[in-house]
Amino acid sequence: MQGDLLTIITPEMEELAPGIFLFRKYVDEALFYNVVKAAVAQIPFRHMVTPGGKRINVAGISMGDCGWYSDRRGYRYELKDPITGKSWPPIPGDISQIITVAAAKAGFPNFIPDSCFINKYEPGVRLTAHIDQDEVDFDQPIVSVSLGASAIFQVFGEKRGGKAFNIPLHSGDLLIFGGPARRVYHGVKKLEEQNHPLTGNLRINLTFRKAL
Numbered sequence: 001m002q003g004d005l006l007t008i009i010t011p012e013m014e015e016l017a018p019g020i021f022l023f024r025k026y027v028d029e030a031l032f033y034n035v036v037k038a039a040v041a042q043i044p045f046r047h048m049v050t051p052g053g054k055r056i057n058v059a060g061i062s063m064g065d066c067g068w069y070s071d072r073r074g075y076r077y078e079l080k081d082p083i084t085g086k087s088w089p090p091i092p093g094d095i096s097q098i099i100t101v102a103a104a105k106a107g108f109p110n111f112i113p114d115s116c117f118i119n120k121y122e123p124g125v126r127l128t129a130h131i132d133q134d135e136v137d138f139d140q141p142i143v144s145v146s147l148g149a150s151a152i153f154q155v156f157g158e159k160r161g162g163k164a165f166n167i168p169l170h171s172g173d174l175l176i177f178g179g180p181a182r183r184v185y186h187g188v189k190k191l192e193e194q195n196h197p198l199t200g201n202l203r204i205n206l207t208f209r210k211a212l
């Protein structure tokens with residue numbers, strides 16, 4: 001009974017700061033993780049390199065009409081995987097629909113992602129502060145889904161330094177960044193060793209974007 005009351009009074013979405021919307025335990029984790037496993041069966045996770053030649057410790061692959069890519073030639077979206085020459089696996093329609101519905105709830109109607117970047121964090125891996133600026137239209141939000149091990153997501157501001165606003169992200173959480181929050185510096189703290197029933201010690205994050 002207590003649980004039912006809590007479900008009734010807990011809002012499904014919270015606006016943490018202007019343009020930052022958090023939906024706790026929003027997605028079906030097994031559904032999303034099965035999609036990740038199917039994509040990984042097509043293209044294994046890989047470590048790209050920065051234009052400066054540094055290995056990116058977070059492994060990543062893409063689904064959709066285009067995929068985020070980085071190598072000596074720069075950061076960009078690619079229509080085909082430059083390594084295999086193949087198209088990226090499509091974003092399944094039911095997944096895309098779930099993302100569109102969540103974005104609409106946060107005030108972004110008709111958000112249709114054309115790219116989903118899948119990040120894999122192993123224990124000890126962190127994501128240094130950065131701004132996502134390879135997309136064409138900054139009026140489009142970015143929708144992220146976290147699976148498996150928990151991590152602390154950090155929001156800085158217009159500048160890289162200073163005190164961070166910390167958001168712990170757990171499996172099934174969905175986070176939307178749009179409007180004024182779209183251009184902020186953000187990162188992920190070093191992943192602690194954990195044992196999650198879905199993924200073991202891994203954290204998987206999916207970012208859905210309208211990139212082109």
Ligand code: MD3
Nearest residue numbers: 119132142144177181182184186205207
């Ligand atoms: C705020 N991923 O892939 S997701 C990334 O948890 C990335 O793997 C993090 O940052 C992760 O680029 C954070 C939430 C997120 C994604 C994109 C953003 C927040 C954002 C773009 C602009 C501002």
Ligand code: FE
Nearest residue numbers: 130131132186
């Ligand atoms: Fe980012």
